[in-house]
Amino acid sequence: MRRSxxxxxxxxxxxxxxxxxxxxxxxxxxxxxAKLVESIGLGAGDIVLDAGGYSxxxxxxxxxxxxxxxxxxxxxxxxxxxxxxxxxxxGLQPLPMFVRGDVQAMPLRDSSIDLIWACDMLGCVEPDxxxxxxxxxxxxxxxxxVQAVYMTERLEGAERQRFFDGNPSSPGSxxxxxxxxxxxxxxxxxxxxxxxxxxxxxxxxxxxxxIREDLLTLSRLLRHEDExxxxxxxxxxxxxxxxHEWASHxxxxxxxxxxxxxxxx
Ligand SMILES: C[S@@+](CC[C@H](N)C(=O)[O-])C[C@H]1O[C@@H](n2cnc3c(N)ncnc32)[C@H](O)[C@@H]1O
Numbered sequence: 001m002r003r004s005x006x007x008x009x010x011x012x013x014x015x016x017x018x019x020x021x022x023x024x025x026x027x028x029x030x031x032x033x034a035k036l037v038e039s040i041g042l043g044a045g046d047i048v049l050d051a052g053g054y055s056x057x058x059x060x061x062x063x064x065x066x067x068x069x070x071x072x073x074x075x076x077x078x079x080x081x082x083x084x085x086x087x088x089x090x091g092l093q094p095l096p097m098f099v100r101g102d103v104q105a106m107p108l109r110d111s112s113i114d115l116i117w118a119c120d121m122l123g124c125v126e127p128d129x130x131x132x133x134x135x136x137x138x139x140x141x142x143x144x145x146v147q148a149v150y151m152t153e154r155l156e157g158a159e160r161q162r163f164f165d166g167n168p169s170s171p172g173s174x175x176x177x178x179x180x181x182x183x184x185x186x187x188x189x190x191x192x193x194x195x196x197x198x199x200x201x202x203x204x205x206x207x208x209x210x211i212r213e214d215l216l217t218l219s220r221l222l223r224h225e226d227e228x229x230x231x232x233x234x235x236x237x238x239x240x241x242x243x244h245e246w247a248s249h250x251x252x253x254x255x256x257x258x259x260x261x262x263x264x265x
Contacts, residue, residue: 027198027205033119033147034061036191036261040143042066046114049073049137051103051130052121055083056096059117063092068115070096073103104129108137116144122172123149127181130172135185135264144187144262150175155254163249165235166242175258182262191261199257200250211247218244 006012042048044067050059056072056079063070074080080098087096101107103118104125116134134144151173155163163169171177182189204211221228221240229237249255 027201028195029202030199032193032195032199033117033145033259034058036145036193036259037062037066037115037117039191040115040145040261042068042115044068047071047112048115048117049106049108049113051106051116051118051134052124053083053117053119054079055086056080056098057083057086058119059096060087060090060092062115062117063094063096067094069094071099071108071113072096073099073101073106075100075102104133106133106137110136111139113137114139114142116142118144118146120147120149122146122178123170124168125172126170127172127178128184131181131185131187134262135187138264140264142264143190144260146260146262148175148178148258148260149173150178150256150258152254152256154252155249159254162238162245163242166238166240166245182260186265187262188265189260190263191259193259195257195259197250197253197256200247203247204251211251214244214247218248 042062046066046068048059048062048068048070050056050070050072052074053059053072054074054076056070059070059072062068072080072083077100080100083096084098099107103121116138118130118134122130131144138144151160151163163173167173179189200211218241221237221244225237228240232240246255250257
């Protein structure tokens with residue numbers, strides 16, 4: 001009863017808590033990863049690898065801004081085909097190369113790449129193999145820019161297991177393993193930005209529809225769990241759950257983003 005009286009009887013320190021939040025700096029926007037490229041002085045003639053780039057859409061922006069030669073590498077042919085068509089339609093110059101390949105065994109020469117861009121793909125690969133390959137194909141003064149999504153300690157027990165079951169998750173979602181793989185590959189961290197959930201908070205603040213739709217789909221998936229499970233099986237149900245929990249996991253502090261700029265040691 002004492003707690004009820006405290007909470008509902010005007011004893012809650014709202015002024016203090018919301019005062020702190022109001023004075024806190026606003027969340028940083030999306031696009032921080034692209035801003036990091038400015039700091040490395042990319043130029044025309046430089047070769048950029050978009051590793052696990054799907055269609056390579058992030059890389060297209062780099063071609064437009066810096067005139068660099070882009071190589072998009074992915075294991076999924078559909079994304080590469082779509083990207084190639086889009087680049088042709090846009091008249092993108094120089095025209096990117098689209099390579100079907102495993103970023104853990106890249107079909108590229110040693111010391112041939114100036115920048116490796118690795119966005120939202122680390123959770124799909126073995127970090128040791130990936131960073132070893134980055135180190136091999138990177139030119140001496142080259143850089144790797146990585147957007148890593150990590151599970152935090154708030155993602156507990158059964159939820160953590162669901163995350164693994166529903167995503168193509170590998171040790172690439174574990175911060176310690178990733179940072180030791182970076183080190184073991186002979187790379188060093190030039191810069192690290194702990195972005196946490198800021199970019200998602202910003203997207204929510206801007207009223208982005210995707211977050212609202214994810215929450216609605218999540219709620220409906222849970223209401224119709226038995227029906228969906230029996231129609232598509234457990235494995236796919238877990239995947240859809242994980243897909244639509246993604247944004248809210250960030251907002252609950254269960255997933256967080258870290259951006260890295262890496263160089264050779
Ligand atoms: C979540 S998507 C991110 C795509 C893109 N980087 C982006 O930020 O929009 C992960 C991508 O990694 C690719 N991928 C997964 N394992 C890979 C591997 N071993 N080699 C190359 N690409 C891979 C997937 O096919 C997928 O396109």
